[in-house]
Amino acid sequence: MFQPYLADYRYYALFESQSHMSDIGRATGLYRSISAYCEERYEGHGRWELSIGLSMSSERDSYADYREASPAEVEYLKRRTDEQQQEQPQSSPGESAGVVALLAARRNAEPVDGHYYFAEFDELADVVDVDRAHALIRCPASGGGKWEMFLHEGTWVPGEEPRRKHVLPVGREDVERISRARETAEARYFDVWLGGTVENGLYRHVLVRRTGSADETIDDLGWQHTDVLRRLEPGWWVLELGERAFGSSRYVAVMMGRSRRFGDRRHDYQAFFNSSDDVYDFGKVLFLARRLPNPYELEYELLTPDGWKWVSGSLGGESLPISEEEFQRLAAPHPDGQGAGDVTR
Known part of the structure; x- marks a missing residue:
């Protein structure tokens, strides 16, 4: 609705x-x-x-x-x-530009060719500029029917009600403007939900990055080709994400996948990075550690030039579970004679 x-x-x-x-x-x-x-x-x-x-x-x-x-x-x-409450002498703060723009758009909203159209944004403040929209969605003006998401000209795919999203009602001119912008964007980001399919206790979904005409899905720390947007099945739905939200979703998916894959190993090897954006590049590793099996508090052994050093508590940065093979490769001396244990925080 x-x-x-x-x-x-x-x-x-x-x-x-x-x-x-x-x-x-x-x-x-x-x-x-x-x-x-x-x-x-x-x-x-x-x-x-x-x-x-x-x-x-x-x-x-x-x-x-x-x-x-x-x-x-x-x-x-x-x-x-x-x-x-006692009356306060000061007046209330004025509404933000985003709130003013959103209220005006809602009061003036009219259907376009039998649908209400909405632009989706990362932040409420962004609604003042439709060029910041990362998705275009619509639903029938009759009040019934399903939500749809704009994929490309002439193609709308099943979408989802934007319950926890920032959406701005838009008219015909902005619908055309946003449609063109989405089709010509250098990169677009999608989250394809495979209906009620469950895997490892969670609903299955596929993250897709579109650059030009190529669609890719995440493959651990890399990418692989996918045609999932060309073979949508009944009951599936698609969300278009902003770059930041896609990055967060990709990081969570990688962490969950690696945690499941390495969950039964003897040593919990981890690589540490400055930020979650760096974990896909092993050239940005700050240091290596292995977590000790203490169920009550964080305990690690940190790899140093002098061998393993025991530490407790958070090590800071962003950690990534790694395999023993990856650990051995990262810990090996570099051509310049320096190994991962020589990198200080």
Whole structure:
């Protein structure tokens, strides 16, 4: 359904326990949200302040929960908060440029050829410039039917409702502009979900990078050709990601794959890098270590020019599980006489 993505703010009541949610009088606060990860709490007398109350309710040790509030409940909670709080002399901060742009677009949104179209962005602040959009999605203006994602001219593939995404309603001119930009982009990034197929307890999906006419999927630290976008099956769906989100997804996939592959080995060999972007290049290894089998705290043996050195606690940087063969290759002396144990942090 597209209606939530054309509304102004959505309002929520937070409760200490899910069992309290039927009684609005037991709500602990009134919150509003306009986009993903953007929430504010009502502080009284027209003041809204940034908050993480709704987000914290989803933490594992939290009993709190929230639900959408009706217009009458919103007015009740506003009046109650106004009565509890002294009026503040300062005025509320103005809405950000991204919020202003999003509100205006939602109020003026109209269907285009029977669909509502939305541009998808990495950050709320990016919606002020449609050229920053990394995806174009749509859904039928009738209110029924499925979400679709733009792949290329004349081709829309099954997509997903953008529940936790920043999306901007766009008209015909911007639809054409974004479509052209997606087709001519130097690189595009996709996440193809294979329906309800499960592997190792997780739903299967395939990460795809498109450069020109070539599609590649991750192959451990490298890439291999794939035609998955040309053979989509019923029940599959596709998301187009921004470069940063794709990078995070690729890193997680590599880490999970390697952790499973090396999980039963004797020594937990690891290579350490400055950042997650470096783990695909063994030329950027900072140092090597092996984790000791202590279930209660982090203990390592760090490879140094003088042999193994015991250390405890975090070693810093980003670590990558490596095989014993990879360890031996990285630990071997370099042509310049230097080995991985000579590299200091």
